[in-house]
Amino acid sequence: MDLLLSRKKILVTGGTSELGSAFVRQAVARGAEVHFTWHESKARALALEKTGARKHRVDLGSTESMDVFLKEFLAAHETLDVLVHNAAATADARLGSLSEAEWDRVLAVGLKAPFYLTQKLLPLLLKVRPSKVFMIVSRAGLEGLPGAANYAAAKGGLIAMTKVLARELGKKQVLVNAVNPGFMKSRMTENVPEETFQAALERSPTRTISDPEEVAGFLVYLSSGLVRGVTGQVFHFESRPL
Numbered sequence: 336m337d338l339l340l341s342r343k344k345i346l347v348t349g350g351t352s353e354l355g356s357a358f359v360r361q362a363v364a365r366g367a368e369v370h371f372t373w374h375e376s377k378a379r380a381l382a383l384e385k386t387g388a389r390k391h392r393v394d395l396g397s398t399e400s401m402d403v404f405l406k407e408f409l410a411a412h413e414t415l416d417v418l419v420h421n422a423a424a425t426a427d428a429r430l431g432s433l434s435e436a437e438w439d440r441v442l443a444v445g446l447k448a449p450f451y452l453t454q455k456l457l458p459l460l461l462k463v464r465p466s467k468v469f470m471i472v473s474r475a476g477l478e479g480l481p482g483a484a485n486y487a488a489a490k491g492g493l494i495a496m497t498k499v500l501a502r503e504l505g506k507k508q509v510l511v512n513a514v515n516p517g518f519m520k521s522r523m524t525e526n527v528p529e530e531t532f533q534a535a536l537e538r539s540p541t542r543t544i545s546d547p548e549e550v551a552g553f554l555v556y557l558s559s560g561l562v563r564g565v566t567g568q569v570f571h572f573e574s575r576p577l
Contacts, residue, residue, distance in 0.1 A: 362555055414463050418467070446489040472513045501567030519547055
């Protein structure tokens with residue numbers, strides 16, 4: 336068995352998403368001790384737990400819920416090798432119809448939670464050299480996405496935070512990078528019109544959409560000891576013209 340992540344302790348938020356689940360399974364198979372957060376997808380969380388991963392139910396839109404989780408996690412663990420901010424929320428609407436509650440919820444899960452968890456878990460990350468933080472971002476954060484100002488703002492904020500934290504934490508050997516997994520079929524995009532998928536295919540040099548297993552494999556590689564000097568980057572599985 337390839338134990339590329341042997342003795343690595345990893346925490347990934349949104350572990351029951353398509354990408355999160357693929358990463359959890361692959362990381363466990365590569366020898367890591369994997370912890371993941373989940374909120375609503377109990378069946379998938381239980382299935383992932385059977386692989387050997389450890390589940391934690393957390394509402395990432397609630398500081399109180401995160402504090403309960405953090406108290407337990409910090410008491411049980413002294414170090415953390417890899418932190419993956421994968422969780423996201425959506426509440427799509429044009430600006431005129433977007434409610435303040437929809438704005439706040441998406442920004443809370445997609446931007447505040449990564450800030451808050453990174454800040455509180457930093458003492459554990461600082462005990463590993465190098466440790467790694469990954470932000471899962473989106474083309475929406477670079478180009479905008481009509482009807483999703485909240486989601487685009489959250490992802491754009493993650494990209495900016497990646498750049499800042501890479502500078503702040505680099506000398507302490509905490510490597511901070513972002514990964515844009517590109518457009519993929521998932522529960523988050525299940526209601527996206529077929530013409531949107533076709534448009535994504537047209538933008539892709541390979542005429543394909545992203546595969547969660549491939550993106551997860553790339554995250555496994557980035558999380559491994561083979562990568563020790565890369566920070567402040569945004570890696571794209573992206574449908575950009577060549």
